[in-house]
Amino acid sequence: MQSADKQFEILKSGCTEIIEEKEFKDKLSLGRPLRIKFGADPSAPDIHLGHIVVLDKLRRFGELGHQIIFIIGDFTARIGDPSGRSKTRPVLSKESIEENSKTYQKQIFRILDKKYTQVVYNSEWLENMNLMKVFELSSMYTVARMLERRDFKTRFQNNLDISGVEFLYPLLQGYDSAHLKADVEIGGNDQKFNLLMGRTIQQKYGQPPQTVVTLPLLVGIDGEKKMSKSYGNYIGLDEKPEEIYGKVMSISDSLMYEWTKILSFIDSDAIAGLPPRNAKAVLARDITEYICSKEEAGAARDYFEKVVVKKGVPEDVKDFFTEENEMCLAELVFASGGAPSKTRAKQLIEQGAVSLSGEAVKNFKQTVKIKDGMLLKAGKRFFVKIRKGK
DSSP states (O other): OOOHHHHHHHHHTTOSEEETHHHHHHHHTTOSOOEEEEEEOOSSSOOBHHHHHHHHHHHHHHHTTOEEEEEEOTTGGGTOOOTTOSSOOOOOOHHHHHHHHHHHHHHHTTTSOGGGEEEEETHHHHTTOOHHHHHHHHTTSOHHHHTTSHHHHHHHHTTOOOOHHHHHHHHHHHHHHHHHTOSEEEEEGGGHHHHHHHHHHHHHTTOOOOEEEEEOOOBOTTSSSBOOTTTTOOOBTTSOHHHHHHHHHTSOHHHHHHHHHHOTTSOHHHHHTSOHHHHHHHHHHHHHHHHSOHHHHHHHHHHHIIIIISOOOOSSOEEEEEOOSEEEHHHHHHHTTSSSSHHHHHHHHHTTOEEETTEEOOOTTOEEEOOTTEEEEETTTEEEEEEEOO
């Protein structure tokens, strides 16, 4: 392993905060692999670009010889992380959580190496926790201290609901650290309260407290809120290369420069001197290449230039088959895959972002007579040929 000072220099880069730095240096000086913890709740099928900020840091830990413990929070997902939330999250079904969990392992190993990564599910130790254990855990932190947390404090002051189980969430995340004997836990800036809870719980159980490493949050493609599955403003690791490239090209110039500073695999100095359009193209290429491959990034760039810039039609347009003779326009856009919901389909139509065989259509209530071979375009990058039949 490299010297503690060299490791610290590498690992500190890009971090918002390390609690405590001296403690972290001492751990690195032990000369043994540290246990690095990171958890993600499978609240949606996709791991996204925002997670890459943390995953890339985990990769650096792993390459320096440390053990990565990636927790899939299949149990805590049933509660929902209250961090940064103005209201209680909706409860997910066990089936949805299980299905989402399956995709997580496949996606994280696009960034991390299996040789230094252990994947665990926190239901393994939380599922059968008895009531006395819950009482014991609950006694380790007071409600008054919980209400010091900004999101809880805001909701309390505004007379908004805070469910009892939401108070349990940070305690359970902290218990994960004690159960796994984590040396370090990594998370976004919004996770600081939960990460510090891990230190508290570990000390209550007589363990050395984990070092807390926080990283900046990536703002989503809307330029407003943090990138999140819940907000729908994310770029998923499992998305098609042309979708990834296109979404990056759609962000504002100011957001582009913010991303270049946060994403450690981007050469921000090389981008800084370029005109915004060229800089964004480099960013889109590099992000697509990092998630997919160099070849796919090149193909995605060509697709974007043909379809979006030159307003052409891609060569590999898929078919959508229907036996209907006529359909409501919004229903057709949704059913063919042009929008994730009928509400979104209506929005696209009203925005003038939908066309049939090259003609713009703006009335979402319009009845469309189905003609075999008609071309439906929704948004800038979705095309489908309507086919009569099964």
